[in-house]
Amino acid sequence: MDIKRVTLLGNKDHGKSTLIGSLLIATKSATKQRIDEAKKVSMKLGRDFEPGFILDSFEEEREGGLTIDTTRAQITYRDAAFEFIDVPGHEELIGNMISGASYGDFAVLMVSAKGGEGVTEQTRRHLVLAKLLGIRRVVVAVNKMDMVAYKKERFEAIVESVQEFCMNVGFEPGSVVFVPVSAYNADNLVKRSMHIRWYRGKPLMELIYEAASARKKGNRGLRLLFQGTIKSGRKTLYTGKIVNGRLRRGQRILVMPLGKNAVVSSLYVKGKEIGSASEGNNVALEMPGTHATRGCIGFEPESNPRCGTVFEAMVFSVGRIPKKVQLRMNGSEFMADVSVFGEIDLKSGKIKEANSIKPLGTGKAKIRLSRSVVIESAAECPEMGRFLLYDSGKFAGIGVIG
């Protein structure tokens, strides 16, 4: 069974842990032992049963009521398995959040309908970040419907506000869907709830199932990221990972940014010599006469990759991004000049002119590197068009080309 990764976003306290806990119970994915342990801890802390405790494993987290780092839970539904990644909705920990979110193909966003909660700045920030991280589809769970007497008007107000923001940020129409739920009471999680008869759509797990089944688009050309070398007896072989396309023994490839053609004379995957390898394979290969180094990329010879030192990118800033940074992309490190020319306004989701990006903000920048690289937009090949930024060795932000 393949596991589909689900990134869970949303403002702290809007019910992410509770949702995962309830789903673990409703889909019978948690062992009795884990449920009992969570019940005991809830009692010990003098609270009603908190399903979220099935998940939060650190003692101090339970006491503080805050998820510290990404947590994973595996849930089976129909013929599929889902891994829920719970990211902290807590701003200082956004670096950790990015690590978690980057593993997901699509996201679930929790928005609490409770009075005083609703769509917040953190909610909108998460949507902006989701877009940047390449998430194409969002299932919005409007939560805590039990606390607003399951009122349709409250649900609709939240739908409208999220939908408008999503359009401005650039999500495709129809790629954001909504469902009213109560994570605590398990309403509309796996089965349609009798409490919300006015809702005619599908329950949350079904929407997630559909979002996960949507096919990814992308180009099919060869992209081989060179990783380094290994020794086998007297031979030295190049290692690399195919992130797109196929590679055959005997094939001629173009190694960039060297600009050299080379022939793959032998090819190994998982310890065995083979005739052809494809996307996802870590290969070892011989390629006489060409010195590929870490960070080089292999293409089909007839392709025409763009190389250069300057490109435009969407950048998320953790703290403040200085003008000079280190940039890590495809396993290599570069010095880079960053000049910002726009920032996303968190109220509307639209880009406005700016020459710096606020902490935890997202903007557009022109980036100039110290040496030439292959420039490919993340929309074309997500594995290649994205990078990390560091300020004197400290993580400062992330970006995608395009």
Next chain:
Amino acid sequence: MIMQNISELEEKSAYIIRETKEKFENVAALWSGGKDSTAMIMIARRAFLGKVPFPVIHIDNGIDFPETYKFRDDLAKKWNLNLIVAKSRIKPELSGFSCCGSNKTDALKEVMKEHGFDALIVSIRRDEHGIRAKERYFSPRDTEFKWNYKDQPAELWNNYSSKMDTKGHVRVHPILDWNEIDIWQYTLKMKVPVNPLYYSSNGYRYRSLGCTHCTVPVKSNARSVKQIMDELKVTETEERAGREQDKEKAYVMEKLRALGYM
């Protein structure tokens, strides 16, 4: 328990192991003779075309099971492993948490220092224990071996911590994403040798191996990997339920990890 696609899992693990060799100068791996670290070594053998390119360390507290010693020595020979045995001293007055903490961790610290390893491959899995869900693939440890889980480096898009990010060493977790049952799937498919303690004898088998002092067997009639998998598909108990130290307190693992235990 969910079974994943082991071919994809192996690709990810192989990438991480190769990345470790590429970015660090002096790599070692822990090898307990248990199913997880043995599967990891199998992955490494395949990623490096037959020869494991780093030493494997067995932390030997002198009270492991005889089956484990034999398994270790036979396999080290068969697979031509560079085996380092790090002897730890048992302190009879301690048990459970403080025992594992002091014995194994002290021995590990010594051997790491003696050989100057800058990266240590550890075969932990996320599904083993709640706190392990917080682990990264590359996890820096300071010179005291402490793990600062609140301030971990960002890990995304195949960019991982390297040596520059820490003054201590980096723990590498190539099989973090595997579930218990995936290890057995892989063991079955690749015919990875199995420590006989995992098979049932007199109605009991070991599900997770510690030392003779604090590991207790579980009820089982499984006498083959296939039968082990069939039992796991319907089990209601956690894998480490047989380990003394885990029962003491909900957050014992957290303390052990912070102290440098694996």
